[in-house]
Amino acid sequence: MSNDATAPTAPAGQADAAVRDAGRSAHDEFRAARDFLVAHREDYDAAYTGFRWPELTEFNWALDWFDRVAADPANAERYALWIVEEDGTEGRWTYPEMAHRSNQVATWLRAQGVRRGDRLILMLGNQVELWETILACIKLGAVVIPATTLLGPADLTDRVERGQARHVVARSADAGKFADVPGDYTRIAVGEQVEGWASYAEAYDADADFTPDGPTQASDPLLLYFTSGTTAKPKLVQHTHVSYPVGHLSTMYWIGLEPGDVHLNISSPGWAKHAWSNVFAPWNAEATVFLYNYTRFDAGALMAQMDRCGITSFCAPPTVWRMLIQADLSALATPPTKVVGAGEPLNPEVIDQVRSAWGVTIRDGFGQTETTVQIANTPGQDVKPGSMGRAVPGFCVVLVDPSTGQPASEGELCLDLSSRPTGLMVGYAGDEDRTATAFAGGYYHTGDVGSIDENGYITYVGRTDDVFKASDYRISPFELESVLLEHEAVAEAAVVPAPDPIRLAVPKAYVVLASGHEPDAATAERILAFCRENLAPYKRIRRLEFGELPKTISGKIRRVELRGKENEAAERPSGEYRDEDFPSLKG
The missing domain is CATH 3.40.50.12780 (ANL, N-terminal domain)
Known part of the structure; x- marks a missing residue:
C-alpha cells in the first residue's frame, strides 16, 4: 500500500456472508455481519475488504438480537453476566x-x-x-x-x-x-x-x-x-x-471475541468504555461479561480470580496495565489468550513486560465516546511497536493536515464521511455549532493527531491541543512519556510545555514514582539522565516535578490543567528540578 495518508480503501462489502438478501429480518441481517467478522477474525484483509454494515431501518438490539440469542437452545446454560464480589x-x-x-x-x-x-x-x-x-x-x-x-x-x-x-x-x-x-x-x-x-x-x-x-x-x-x-x-x-x-461489531472484532469467551473489562459504569466492552461487544459475540468488584486495586487478587474463573479475554486501561506489571505477572497460571488496552495509548515497555510474562501481546485500540473502535491491532496480525494498528473493518480513516485540510502522512485522525461508518455518533445534542465543526469538510474530526506508514499502520502522536513546539520542533507528549515509563522509578508521567525565554517552551515532566523511590534530587537526576540517553537533544525533558497527576473521574490525565499551571507560574515552582541543576547533565 502506498503512503497516501489514508487507511485501506473503503470496505467493498461484497463478501457472501455480508451480502443483503431481500426480505431478510433485522436479526438475520445483523447476524450475517456478526458471523462474517467472527469467521474472518484473524484475516484482516478479507474482513476489511468484505465487511459491510448491516442495512437496518428498524432495529431494537435487545429484542431483535439479545432476546433471540437467549432463545437459542445453544445458549440455554450460557452465562451472559458473571459478577464476583471482593x-x-x-x-x-x-x-x-x-x-x-x-x-x-x-x-x-x-x-x-x-x-x-x-x-x-x-x-x-x-x-x-x-x-x-x-x-x-x-x-x-x-x-x-x-x-x-x-x-x-x-x-x-x-x-x-x-x-x-x-x-x-x-x-x-x-x-x-x-x-x-x-x-x-x-x-x-x-x-x-x-x-x-x-x-x-x-x-x-x-x-x-x-x-x-x-x-x-x-x-x-x-x-x-x-x-x-x-x-x-x-x-x-x-x-x-x-x-x-451495531457499531460495536468493530469493537468485537478488535478484541477477537467469539461465542463462549469469558471477557473481563476493567471499566467503571457511566463511561463509554463500559458500554463498549461490558455490554455490546461481548454480547454481540455471545460471550460472558465478567466483573470483579473491588474497593482497592489488588493485582494479586485480580489475577487469582482470573485464574479461578477461566478468563479468556481481558481489557484494561493503561493505568491498570502499569499497576499489573509492577506485580508478579507469573502469578496468573493461565493467562487470557486475548488481551487489549484502551483509553489512552499503551507504552512499549508495558507491552514488552506482559509479552514476556504471559506470552501474549497486548493489542492497542483507538476510539472515542463519539465512536466505536476505529483503529486497532486486530487478532492474528503483526503488531508494529508503537503503532495502534490499522483502520478496522467498516471505517475509512484519513489523516488530514490541519493547515491545508488535505490528506497527509501526519495529521488529524479523521473519518471519511463519504463512507460513513455505523459506529459514529449522530452529533452533539443541543449544540449545532460544535456538531458542524466536528463534521466539517466531509470528515469527522477526532481531535487526535497520528502518522501513517506505507502499510496503513497508524501511530498516535497526541491530542491536537497537547502537541506543542519547543525550539521550533514539534513535540509529542506521548512519545516522551513512553520513554519516561521505561525508567524503573516512574509509575506514571505526563509531559507538557513549560515556558522558556530562549526556546519558547521546553518539555516538562510531571512524574508519579513507583514504590521504593524517593522524590528527591538524586531520583530526578537519574530520570533526567535516562531521558538524555534515550531521546534526541531537541526532545529532552528539561524539567521535572514529582506529584500526583490531575485526572478526570474517568481516569484520563488532564494535561490541560498542568499546562495551565505552567503558564500561570510567575516564578520557578518549589520542588521543580531542571537539567541545568545537575553538572552531569550540562552540555
Whole structure:
C-alpha cells in the first residue's frame, strides 16, 4: 500500500456472508455481519475488504438480537453476566435469565411512566440491575444517560437540566445526592427503601411477558453520553439504536471475541468504555461479561480470580496495565489468550513486560465516546511497536493536515464521511455549532493527531491541543512519556510545555514514582539522565516535578490543567528540578 495518508480503501462489502438478501429480518441481517467478522477474525484483509454494515431501518438490539440469542437452545446454560464480589460471593445469570428479568424491568418501568423517547439517568455500579435496566430501556425505546456513581449534585444538576432527564435510576446510597437537584423526574432507588423513591425491587414481581409499543427506528436516539471534560465543559454525545449496539461489531472484532469467551473489562459504569466492552461487544459475540468488584486495586487478587474463573479475554486501561506489571505477572497460571488496552495509548515497555510474562501481546485500540473502535491491532496480525494498528473493518480513516485540510502522512485522525461508518455518533445534542465543526469538510474530526506508514499502520502522536513546539520542533507528549515509563522509578508521567525565554517552551515532566523511590534530587537526576540517553537533544525533558497527576473521574490525565499551571507560574515552582541543576547533565 502506498503512503497516501489514508487507511485501506473503503470496505467493498461484497463478501457472501455480508451480502443483503431481500426480505431478510433485522436479526438475520445483523447476524450475517456478526458471523462474517467472527469467521474472518484473524484475516484482516478479507474482513476489511468484505465487511459491510448491516442495512437496518428498524432495529431494537435487545429484542431483535439479545432476546433471540437467549432463545437459542445453544445458549440455554450460557452465562451472559458473571459478577464476583471482593468477599468471594458471586452471581451468575444466563442469557435466558437476563432476557426474562429485563422484560420484568421493562414492564415495571412502563408502569412508572417511562415512555419511548424519555431520557433516563442510570447511575449504578457493577451490579445486575445495571444490565437489566439497559436492556429494559432499549426494549422500551427510552434514552439512557449513563452516569458514574462518583458524580456530585452539581454534575447531576447539569445532567438533569441539559440532558432533559425525566427519570432517574440510582443506588439507594446515592439518592441523597439528588436532594438539591431540581426537576420533575421519577426517582427509582436500587437497594434499601428510600422515602419518596420507588423501589426497584418491585420490578421482580412484574409480568415477564413484555410487548413493545411499536417498532424501533434504527435512527431513534438510545444513548446520551456526557464526555469526561478533559479540556472543557462536557459535551452531550448522542448515539442511536444502531450506532453503538451495531457499531460495536468493530469493537468485537478488535478484541477477537467469539461465542463462549469469558471477557473481563476493567471499566467503571457511566463511561463509554463500559458500554463498549461490558455490554455490546461481548454480547454481540455471545460471550460472558465478567466483573470483579473491588474497593482497592489488588493485582494479586485480580489475577487469582482470573485464574479461578477461566478468563479468556481481558481489557484494561493503561493505568491498570502499569499497576499489573509492577506485580508478579507469573502469578496468573493461565493467562487470557486475548488481551487489549484502551483509553489512552499503551507504552512499549508495558507491552514488552506482559509479552514476556504471559506470552501474549497486548493489542492497542483507538476510539472515542463519539465512536466505536476505529483503529486497532486486530487478532492474528503483526503488531508494529508503537503503532495502534490499522483502520478496522467498516471505517475509512484519513489523516488530514490541519493547515491545508488535505490528506497527509501526519495529521488529524479523521473519518471519511463519504463512507460513513455505523459506529459514529449522530452529533452533539443541543449544540449545532460544535456538531458542524466536528463534521466539517466531509470528515469527522477526532481531535487526535497520528502518522501513517506505507502499510496503513497508524501511530498516535497526541491530542491536537497537547502537541506543542519547543525550539521550533514539534513535540509529542506521548512519545516522551513512553520513554519516561521505561525508567524503573516512574509509575506514571505526563509531559507538557513549560515556558522558556530562549526556546519558547521546553518539555516538562510531571512524574508519579513507583514504590521504593524517593522524590528527591538524586531520583530526578537519574530520570533526567535516562531521558538524555534515550531521546534526541531537541526532545529532552528539561524539567521535572514529582506529584500526583490531575485526572478526570474517568481516569484520563488532564494535561490541560498542568499546562495551565505552567503558564500561570510567575516564578520557578518549589520542588521543580531542571537539567541545568545537575553538572552531569550540562552540555
